[in-house]
Structure formats: structure tokens, C-alpha cells
Amino acid sequence: MIKRAVDVIAAAVLLVATAPIQVVVALLVRRRLGSPVLFRQVRPGLHGELFTLVKFRTMRLAEPGEGLASDADRMTSLGRVLRSSSLDELPTLVNVLRGDMSLVGPRPLLPEYLGRYTSEQARRHEVRPGVTGLAQVSGRNAVSWDDRLKLDVRYVDTHTLLLDAMILGATVSRVLRRDGVVAEGSATMPEFRGRAQ
Structure with missing residues (x-):
């Protein structure tokens, strides 16, 4: 209950404080990429229940015949600037207010990954997903999938308000340094293929 209260208060304050920045980002996205300004995608949350994640759009839409697939x-x-600075994540604070997410927790991934996790990896859904998490401050997208999912489960087993505060502080440092934004050889993060149980 305390964690949820902190999430609501912090998310509300951050939404108000970053409103001018979000307006500028929205205008830039509208001018450079057109509509829609926001990217919406279904993701699994607590206990694997689906919700709609909201972020600023960073990619061009795939138009028929243009061959823009990857x-x-x-x-x-x-988009690269928004991702490296994490400005694309600001609308996700709305998900925190709604209760879909927490400020800190395992990052929400894709629904199609649900059937690819081992039983141990699937434990990442025992807590609300987060805007940032232990895996993100340990290397963001540069961390391998195995290590990333192990860190997610470690967070589930050890999370405290103190750990959350440490992760939030480390997140600020990571964002300012802009390291680990993408995995090697990928524009973002390669697809999680899973492994044998």
C-alpha cells in the first residue's frame, strides 16, 4: 500500500512538472512524424493481465510498399534522441496513475513472450511492471535476455522501498549518461525467443 501511494503521488507530481516538456515533445513528434503522437501497445502487467502502454512515438509507421519493416x-x-533521454517514457506516468504500472518494477514486455518464459522467468509478473527496474540500471537494453530476466526475478524476491529509491537514483544517472540504450547490433532490443523449459 505504501509503494502504491508513493507511485500515485510521485507520478502526479512528475506529470505536472514535466507537462511543458511533454507539450514540446508532442509538438516535435507531430511535426516530424505526424499522427498519432502517442504510441499505444498492449503489454502484460501484474499476473500477466493485459493493459495498454502509452509512450511518445519514436518510429515511422510502416507504410505499404515502402519496405520499412525493421x-x-x-x-x-x-526517436533516437527521445529514447536515449527516456523522454519517450513520460506519458507512461499515466499508466502508473491508473495502476497498470509502478515507477519501479520489471519492464513490461510483449504479450507473445508470455508463452516463452520458463516458470522461473514468468515470476517477473508477480509484481506490477515498472517504468524503470533493476535490469534497466544494470545495463538497460545492453543486458542479455537471460541476465535481464534473472534481474527481474531478483527484484521480485528482494524489492523494498529502499531498493526502489536506489533504482530511481541509478536510473537518473543512466539516463544522463545515455548508455545501454540499445543492444549491440539492434536498433532497440532483439526479440526474446525463449528457451527450453
Whole structure:
């Protein structure tokens, strides 16, 4: 209950404080990428229940006949700046207010991954997903999938308000340094293929 109260208060304060920045980002996305300004995608949350994640759009839409299929093809210079600075994540604070997410927790991944996790990896859904998490401050997208999911489960087993505060502080440092934004050889993060149980 305390964690949820902190999430609500902090998310509300951050939404108000970052409102001018979000307006500027929205205008830039609208001018450079057109509509829609926001990217919405279904993700699994607590206990694997689906919710709609909201972020600023960073990629061009795949148009028929243009051959823009991969993330690398669709990524824009503005998108790279927004991702490296995590400004694209600001609308996700609305998900925190709604209760879909927490400020800190395992990052929500794709629904199609649900059937690819081992029983141990699937434990990442025992807590609300987070805007940031232990895996993100341990290397963001540069961390391998195995290590990333192990860190998610470690957070589930050890999370405290103190650990959350440490992760939030480390997140600020990571964002300012802009390291680990993408996995090597990928525009974002390669697909999680899973492994044998």
C-alpha cells in the first residue's frame, strides 16, 4: 500500500512538472512524424493481465510498399534522441496513475513472450511492471535476455522501498549518461525467443 501511494503521488507530481516538456515533445513528434503522437501497445502487467502502454512515438509507421519493416528502418533521429533521454517514457506516468504500472518494477514486455518464459522467468509478473527496474540500471537494453530476466526475478524476491529509491537514483544517472540504450547490433532490443523449459 505504501509503494502504491508513493507511485500515485510521485507520478502526479512528475506529470505536472514535466507537462511543458511533454507539450514540446508532442509538438516535435507531430511535426516530424505526424499522427498519432502517442504510441499505444498492449503489454502484460501484474499476473500477466493485459493493459495498454502509452509512450511518445519514436518510429515511422510502416507504410505499404515502402519496405520499412525493421526497427532500424523505421527509427528516426528524433526517436533516437527521445529514447536515449527516456523522454519517450513520460506519458507512461499515466499508466502508473491508473495502476497498470509502478515507477519501479520489471519492464513490461510483449504479450507473445508470455508463452516463452520458463516458470522461473514468468515470476517477473508477480509484481506490477515498472517504468524503470533493476535490469534497466544494470545495463538497460545492453543486458542479455537471460541476465535481464534473472534481474527481474531478483527484484521480485528482494524489492523494498529502499531498493526502489536506489533504482530511481541509478536510473537518473543512466539516463544522463545515455548508455545501454540499445543492444549491440539492434536498433532497440532483439526479440526474446525463449528457451527450453
